[in-house]
Amino acid sequence: MTGTHDAARPRHRVVIAGCGFAGLFAARALKHAPAEVTVVDRANHHLFQPLLYQMATGILSEGEIAPPIRDVLRRQVNTKVLFGEIAGVDAQRRTVTIEVLGSRSNLPYDSLIVATGATQSYFGNDQFARDAPGLKTIDDALEVRGRIFGAFELAEKEADAAERERLLTFAIVGAGPTGVEMAGQIAELAHRSLDRNFRSIDPARARIVLLDGGAKLLASFPESLQRRAMTDLQRLGVEVHLGTMVTGVDARGIDTTSDDPRLSRIEARTKVWAAGVEASAVGRLVAEATGAELDRAGHVKVEPDCTVPGHPEIFVVGDLMALDHLPGLAEVAMQSGAHAGRAIAHRLSGGTGTRPFKYRDLGTMATISRFRAVATIGPVRLWGFVGWLAWLLVHLVFLTGFKNRVATLVSWTVAFVGRGRPERTITLRQALGPEAENTDHAADSGHEEGR
Numbered sequence: 096m097t098g099t100h101d102a103a104r105p106r107h108r109v110v111i112a113g114c115g116f117a118g119l120f121a122a123r124a125l126k127h128a129p130a131e132v133t134v135v136d137r138a139n140h141h142l143f144q145p146l147l148y149q150m151a152t153g154i155l156s157e158g159e160i161a162p163p164i165r166d167v168l169r170r171q172v173n174t175k176v177l178f179g180e181i182a183g184v185d186a187q188r189r190t191v192t193i194e195v196l197g198s199r200s201n202l203p204y205d206s207l208i209v210a211t212g213a214t215q216s217y218f219g220n221d222q223f224a225r226d227a228p229g230l231k232t233i234d235d236a237l238e239v240r241g242r243i244f245g246a247f248e249l250a251e252k253e254a255d256a257a258e259r260e261r262l263l264t265f266a267i268v269g270a271g272p273t274g275v276e277m278a279g280q281i282a283e284l285a286h287r288s289l290d291r292n293f294r295s296i297d298p299a300r301a302r303i304v305l306l307d308g309g310a311k312l313l314a315s316f317p318e319s320l321q322r323r324a325m326t327d328l329q330r331l332g333v334e335v336h337l338g339t340m341v342t343g344v345d346a347r348g349i350d351t352t353s354d355d356p357r358l359s360r361i362e363a364r365t366k367v368w369a370a371g372v373e374a375s376a377v378g379r380l381v382a383e384a385t386g387a388e389l390d391r392a393g394h395v396k397v398e399p400d401c402t403v404p405g406h407p408e409i410f411v412v413g414d415l416m417a418l419d420h421l422p423g424l425a426e427v428a429m430q431s432g433a434h435a436g437r438a439i440a441h442r443l444s445g446g447t448g449t450r451p452f453k454y455r456d457l458g459t460m461a462t463i464s465r466f467r468a469v470a471t472i473g474p475v476r477l478w479g480f481v482g483w484l485a486w487l488l489v490h491l492v493f494l495t496g497f498k499n500r501v502a503t504l505v506s507w508t509v510a511f512v513g514r515g516r517p518e519r520t521i522t523l524r525q526a527l528g529p530e531a532e533n534t535d536h537a538a539d540s541g542h543e544e545g546r
């Protein structure tokens with residue numbers, strides 16, 4: 096490998112599977128490398144997952160949190176973007192199989208960076224997914240948004256009091272950052288943003304229930320911040336029930352392990368699952384191709400330099416990698432992706448050996464409502480308005496693309512300083528959720544009559 100490109104010799108081919116935080120930072124680290132980089136993703140966009148809950152609650156649009164990958168990388172001339180699903184890895188032939196609509200093709204690589212992240216885990220109860228969608232993709236956020244706003248719409252025209260109450264009950268399973276953020280935002284929506292929008296119902300009477308089988312709210316945060324978050328949520332009117340396992344989910348509600356009759360069965364039309372994650376299925380493909388070990392949640396166990404044991408040409412980074420019990424956080428993904436990209440660039444410039452990956456912990460944060468967040472940044476603990484300002488700054492810095500930053504800042508001003516939720520558009524099918532399957536509305540607004 097040399098730093099100068101010899102026209103007679105083919106360029107080093109780097110394939111990056113997945114363009115979330117890890118894949119994008121890997122690609123950027125290869126910007127000036129003498130390599131032919133191909134980024135493959137089954138989505139056409141780079142998704143800023145930490146703001147999905149704001150999309151699901153009408154604050155931000157999909158365009159603001161998910162710019163097209165090829166636009167983000169348009170100035171990186173050594174990089175091309177392919178739309179497709181990674182469906183196979185052949186570590187002997189050094190190819191990955193890409194599948195689009197049942198048609199498969201093989202893409203050769205010299206170095207491979209696998210960054211396909213994680214998905215929702217229902218802990219073996221995949222049947223819950225239909226009635227309690229998770230929050231991992233744009234599709235999920237659109238689905239959840241449709242169900243939340245749809246519930247208020249349906250409640251407005253419901254004559255039966257018990258059914259109206261069910262429609263206005265929102266159950267969120269999982270009291271980690273995503274669950275807390277969802278609960279806080281639904282509460283703000285009900286108490287503030289939807290004020291004066293309805294005539295038959297009072298949205299502020301909505302019941303918002305946050306459940307977790309564990310004993311702690313925001314378990315990964317220091318106890319002082321857990322207590323603050325609990326107080327803030329309760330002030331917003333969110334019911335928080337810890338030590339309460341969900342044992343059943345159906346179209347009408349959820350069952351739990353609680354002895355309290357109001358909790359053992361919660362009649363709730365809208366359920367959101369924020370309780371667990373498991374590694375992307377591509378991890379298993381890597382394991383089968385290389386003999387790498389997986390941990391219990393399917394993460395690929397890697398060497399300290401993020402390579403697969405016995406395969407220095409294959410890196411696994413971000414949420415998919417298992418290394419030193421690092422958490423599934425955006426910062427881990429960004430830093431490990433950049434590490435893999437730099438390691439390949441270093442080899443291409445004639446360097447030997449790869450340094451171990453060293454994670455710099457920059458802290459974590461979670462918003463509770465407008466102007467309230469909890470954050471840890473090194474030894475510093477922030478909460479309330481100061482915590483929220485830190486959250487605002489960090490998210491603006493990391494949002495990809497100038498256009499997105501400006502648009503997002505405008506949407507935040509509308510939502511947080513004003514009362515608006517600019518992104519409330521839903522279709523009939525989204526409003527009906529899984530119930531649409533049992534009605535004539537399954538085809539949404541697809542009537543062709545009168546054309």
Ligand SMILES: Cc1cc2nc3c(=O)[nH]c(=O)nc-3n(C[C@H](O)[C@H](O)[C@H](O)COP(=O)(O)OP(=O)(O)OC[C@H]3O[C@@H](n4cnc5c(N)ncnc54)[C@H](O)[C@@H]3O)c2cc1C
Nearest residue numbers: 113115116117137144145181211212413414423424425428
């Ligand atoms: C709702 C939510 C809120 C979060 N909030 C925070 C937060 O506040 N702070 C924080 O630090 N972290 C947060 N996280 C975690 C953070 O978003 C993840 O750690 C980070 O996105 C992981 O990056 P990644 O690149 O490894 O995976 P991802 O970002 O998941 O990207 C994986 C990419 O791979 C693609 N892909 C998957 N499978 C295939 C396939 N078979 N073929 C082709 N492409 C594929 C996907 O389309 C995606 O683009 C949050 C996560 C969620 C879901």
